[in-house]
Amino acid sequence: MAEGREYRMEELAERAGITVRTLRFYRERGLLPPPRRAGRIAWYGEQHLARLRTITALLERGHTLNGIADLAKAFESGRDVGAALGLTEPTEETPVRLTPEELADHFEGEVTPENLASALALGYLAVDGGELVHISRRLLDVSAALVRQGVPLAAVLDAGQRVRAHADALADLFLEVVREHPVAGGAQALRPLAKSVVDAELSMALDRRLRPGGEMPEGDPATEGPPASDHSRS
Structure with missing residues (x-):
């Protein structure tokens, strides 16, 4: 398919493997963005074809049309990649591009509008055109x-x-150390050392709790970590 190609309704339905009646139904339910109109002719683009294929894939995975409509609203309200992920900044993490159906395959039965909205708000996911980026x-x-x-x-x-x-909070702690005691290379030089400290401390904390006799009774304040952070009791 040529990039930017447009289709009349009948051709779009044929390419998507659905009937024109079904296409009209999806459009009436708000599952498709409005087409471009030239006079009395409605023109549909590649984004419409991708959305129809996504709807079909999600239906095959057990989602309802109402659920798909809610997912579409959450998807369309998501922040763009630059705003949500700050990908212009240096990062050691590798972002992953996903179609909505690929996301559904990763989390079978768990991709609900509520979970999608939470992931978008947390910044785990962002929207880039017709794709999601983790x-x-x-x-x-x-x-x-x-x-x-x-x-x-x-x-x-x-x-x-x-x-x-x-x-x-841990990142702030290590950056404070650098500000008070400058090191060659600055914060970036401290990065691998800080990660090693956190990894080692977390490993030892798990050892203390998982060794025989080391688990604390549920609700014991000792399981909640140091009282300095309210988040540890949330």
């Missing part, structure tokens, strides 16, 4: 693995939000 391949893979293990995606996103707060 901020980090590592976070995407870990989140999907947790969901496959039976952890609800809503719980994964909630945990991610709380981890974000602690990670921001």
